[in-house]
Amino acid sequence: MEVTRFDKNMMAVAFAEAGEHDTAREILKDGKKSKVTVPVPVKNKPYLKTVFFGAISITAYILLFKNEQLVTDTFTMGGWRWVFPVGAAFFFSFIHGAFASNLLSSLGLEAKK
Amino acid sequence: MKKLLLICMFVLAALPVLTQSAFAAGDGPSKDMLKGIVTQVNGAERTVVFVKDGTKEVRTLALGEKMKIEDMKMNTKVLINLDKHAGENVMKDFSVMFMDMTVSKLLALLAIGAIGGLLSGFIGSGGAFVMTPAMMSLGVPGAVAVASNMCHKFPKAMVGAYKRWKYGQADIKLGLVMSVTAIIGVQIGIKIQKFILSQFGGAGSNLYISAVFMVVLVFVGGYVFYDAWKMAKGGGEETVSKLAIAMQKINLPPMIHFKTANITISAWITIPIGVLTGMLAATIAVGGFVGVPGMIYVLGASAVVASATELIIAFVMGAWGSVQWGLSGLIDIRLSLLLLATSLIGVQLGALGTTYVKDYIIKVVMATTMLIVAVSRGVMVPGYLADVGMIAPIDAGTIAVLERISYWSLLLALGSAGLIIVVAMVKGMTADRRAQKTLAGVRHG
Numbered sequence: 001m002e003v004t005r006f007d008k009n010m011m012a013v014a015f016a017e018a019g020e021h022d023t024a025r026e027i028l029k030d031g032k033k034s035k036v037t038v039p040v041p042v043k044n045k046p047y048l049k050t051v052f053f054g055a056i057s058i059t060a061y062i063l064l065f066k067n068e069q070l071v072t073d074t075f076t077m078g079g080w081r082w083v084f085p086v087g088a089a090f091f092f093s094f095i096h097g098a099f100a101s102n103l104l105s106s107l108g109l110e111a112k113k
Numbered sequence: 114m115k116k117l118l119l120i121c122m123f124v125l126a127a128l129p130v131l132t133q134s135a136f137a138a139g140d141g142p143s144k145d146m147l148k149g150i151v152t153q154v155n156g157a158e159r160t161v162v163f164v165k166d167g168t169k170e171v172r173t174l175a176l177g178e179k180m181k182i183e184d185m186k187m188n189t190k191v192l193i194n195l196d197k198h199a200g201e202n203v204m205k206d207f208s209v210m211f212m213d214m215t216v217s218k219l220l221a222l223l224a225i226g227a228i229g230g231l232l233s234g235f236i237g238s239g240g241a242f243v244m245t246p247a248m249m250s251l252g253v254p255g256a257v258a259v260a261s262n263m264c265h266k267f268p269k270a271m272v273g274a275y276k277r278w279k280y281g282q283a284d285i286k287l288g289l290v291m292s293v294t295a296i297i298g299v300q301i302g303i304k305i306q307k308f309i310l311s312q313f314g315g316a317g318s319n320l321y322i323s324a325v326f327m328v329v330l331v332f333v334g335g336y337v338f339y340d341a342w343k344m345a346k347g348g349g350e351e352t353v354s355k356l357a358i359a360m361q362k363i364n365l366p367p368m369i370h371f372k373t374a375n376i377t378i379s380a381w382i383t384i385p386i387g388v389l390t391g392m393l394a395a396t397i398a399v400g401g402f403v404g405v406p407g408m409i410y411v412l413g414a415s416a417v418v419a420s421a422t423e424l425i426i427a428f429v430m431g432a433w434g435s436v437q438w439g440l441s442g443l444i445d446i447r448l449s450l451l452l453l454a455t456s457l458i459g460v461q462l463g464a465l466g467t468t469y470v471k472d473y474i475i476k477v478v479m480a481t482t483m484l485i486v487a488v489s490r491g492v493m494v495p496g497y498l499a500d501v502g503m504i505a506p507i508d509a510g511t512i513a514v515l516e517r518i519s520y521w522s523l524l525l526a527l528g529s530a531g532l533i534i535v536v537a538m539v540k541g542m543t544a545d546r547r548a549q550k551t552l553a554g555v556r557h558g
Contacts, residue, residue, distance in 0.1 A: 026556075061450070065214075068447065072211050075446050076148070076190065078167050082439025085264055085446045089435065092453055093268030100458040101276075104465070111280055112468040112545055 046102040053099035060095065064088075145195040146256065147172075148210070148442060154185045161185055161204075163193065166442065174202050192254050192443075208254040211445055218251050222451040226265070228531040230456030234273045234463025235534050236479045237423030238401025240456070241266060242486055243523045245398070248448060250520065259398075260438035261448035267431030269456045270424045276464040277421035284373035284418055287408070288425025290380070291387045295400060295426055296433075298391020306395065316500030323497055326397050326490040333406050334483030340410075341476035351472040357413030374414040374422070386411055394430060401427065402483055409476075416475040417467055466534055469541025478530050485526035489519045 008027055016024035064071055075084045104110075153162035159176045176182060177196050186209055196205035212218070225247050229240025241262055248258035277283045310318045344351060357376075365379040386407035394400030401423045408419035438444050467475065492515045498504045 061454070064450065065447070068214075071446060073190065075444065076166070076210065076442040078148070078440060078442030081442065082436050085439050085444040085449065086432070086435050088446055089264050089268045089449060089453070092450055093272055093457065096453060097268070097272040097457050097461075100272075100461050103458065104461055109462065109465060109542075111465040112541070 045106045045108070047106055050099060050102040050106045053095055053102060057092070057096045057099045060092065145197055145205075147193045147195065148190065149193075150189065151185055151187050151191060154182065154187060156182050166190070172202060174204050175200070177204050177206070180204060180207065192256065210254060210257055211447075212252045214447065219451060221247070221251060222448065223455045225527075226452035227455035227459045228527045229452070230269055230273075230459025231463040231466075231534055232459075232478070232482065232527065232530050233269060233424070233427075233456070234276070234460035235420070235466055236401070236463075236475055236482070236530075237405050237420035238399055238427060239482060239530065240527070242397070242399050243527050244452065246520060246523060253445065253448065256443050257445050258448075260435075260441075260443040261445045262452070263431055263434040263438055264444045264446070265449040265452040265456065267428050267435055268453060269460050270427035270431055272457055273460040273464050274421070274424035274428055276461055277424060277467070280421075280464070280468055281373065282417050282421035282467065283425055284371050284414070284422045285425060286369070287371045287374050287383075287412075287414070287418075288422045289429070290369065290383055291390065291404065291408070291422065292426045292429035294384050294387025295391035295394065295404070295430060298388035298393075298400075299395045299430070300391075301388065302392035302395025305392070313501065316497055320494070320497040320501055322396055323490045323494050325393070327487055327494070329393065329397075329402060330483045330487035330490070333402060334480050334487060336410075337406055337476050338480035338484065341473045341480055344471075344473035344476070351415055353413045354410045356410055360411055361413055371414075374408075374412070374418045376413050378412055383412065390426065391430075400430070405479065416472045416479075420467070420475055420479075421464075462538075463534060466538040466541075469545060470537045474533070474537045478533050481533065482526050482530045485522055485529065489522040489526065492518045492522070 012024040012027040015021075015027065075081065075088070147163065147165055149163055149165040151161045151163055155161065159182060160173050161176070163172050163174050164170070165172065174193065174195075176185075177199065184207060190210040192208050192210055194205040194207075195201075196203045199205075225240075225244055229244055232239030244262045244265075245255075245258045248261065249255055253261070274283055274288070278285065306318065306321075309321050313321075340354075360382050361376060361378050363379050363382065365381050367380045368377055369380055369383070370377040386404070390400040390404035390407065393403045404426060405416075405419045405423050408414045408422060409416055414422070435444065495504065495507060496512050496515060499507045
């Protein structure tokens with residue numbers, strides 16, 4: 001249904017009477033350029049970043065499991081070698097965490113603004 | 114800012130204390146535990162030649178009475194517990210350190226990681242109480258399961274804390290103050306545990322842990338549930354508890370102002386909450402079950418801020434716990450990283466979920482989890498009571514059934530919490546999108 005200029009004015013009056021002056025002004029302003037569509041800002045989804053971090057993460061996982069024996073033996077020697085498991089956990093939390101964050105954004109799952 | 118720096122310096126000063134002792138869910142490996150490789154098996158004499166990890170010390174160990182020679186595995190890393198009562202070099206048990214990874218085990222770890230992460234991101238803690246037993250049931254030795262869980266917990270908490278800090282929910286200062294005091298609590302918790310173990314033995318210790326579990330979870334969980342129900346009836350608006358208002362009025366220097374939590378309270382009130390969180394962490398491995406309700410009802414923080422701040426505490430405590438277990442070389446990084454693969458997604462999903470739901474939903478999830486976990490520990494109590502001789506012995510079949518009920522109720526706790534979170538989140542998101550569309554419709558005429 002086409003919204004006429006009269007309808008718009010009446011709508012503005014209704015808002016103005018309800019105390020919503022700003023909204024009323026906005027409706028009247030919009031009336032002049034009612035045929036112009038306002039572009040809705042579309043946030044680019046981070047597909048490229050998801051693929052990038054995903055690729056590093058999966059490569060790291062494959063490398064680790066291909067060298068399972070070596071990794072488990074070295075990482076469990078104790079003493080100063082605690083830096084291996086703790087460092088690996090930090091590394092994966094950054095890379096895989098970035099992948100997970102971008103993946104959720106790509107799926108359109110964002111926090112409420 | 115100056116105060117924050119002071120707090121950070123205090124944390125750093127406390128580190129040497131930390132490195133002296135392990136905490137949360139274990140006091141590090143026992144001194145009677147050996148890690149290394151069996152190089153020879155002598156069937157006739159029932160002995161093995163064992164090379165200790167690190168020092169390469171060679172020892173000949175005899176098999177304990179109940180052990181079988183065919184269970185001994187050579188040339189793979191093993192954990193051996195010694196039976197000091199039977200002799201200096203007598204084994205109590207023997208377990209292969211690294212389980213063979215099969216597809217079903219891999220999938221099980223990924224699934225547990227995902228739900229545990231979701232719960233963690235949403236209520237600040239969770240998952241640990243089910244991950245360790247779940248890994249053990251997949252054939253991982255207890256110490257390795259605790260260590261690997263710890264090493265997956267801190268990166269997960271770090272990512273969750275970062276996300277929730279970005280949403281303006283985490284109070285870093287409160288998190289650090291709580292962490293420092295929790296560390297002290299852990300030391301006390303370990304001391305109590307050791308005392309009970311030496312006085313009443315393993316069964317007494319199990320009974321103590323279960324009793325603490327039951328009392329804390331039933332009372333605290335029950336109260337959180339009652340409060341959430343009251344909030345749901347009152348339109349979902351959160352009010353500061355009377356206790357917290359009274360506590361905030363106590364003007365006992367030093368007074369600390371927590372910006373994000375928006376509270377000013379005496380340090381003397383935060384100390385006992387932190388200490389209790391640490392004590393609980395050392396006893397039942399889930400300090401958050403006291404920490405989060407403590408921050409809500411005693412300090413007066415909102416459920417959103419309390420659950421977000423708990424993630425900072427989990428990060429600090431988990432990181433140092435991991436260093437301890439790493440020093441002993443007991444972390445199976447494969448397990449930690451498989452749990453992380455899905456829990457890093459889950460924790461971020463849970464964190465963003467909190468922005469769509471009302472505060473009382475966080476309390477509902479927390480209370481539900483706590484009460485089901487209480488059931489899980491409760492069914493084990495008769496067995497422990499029989500062990501310490503307080504009631505008549507129970508037959509092995511009944512015990513096995515009770516153990517199964519206990520394990521499955523843990524999984525039920527995780528599953529039901531996950532379900533509530535997902536449903537609440539989907540509802541919140543749908544309502545938000547509908548509101549956005551209506552708004553856009555009004556704007557564009």
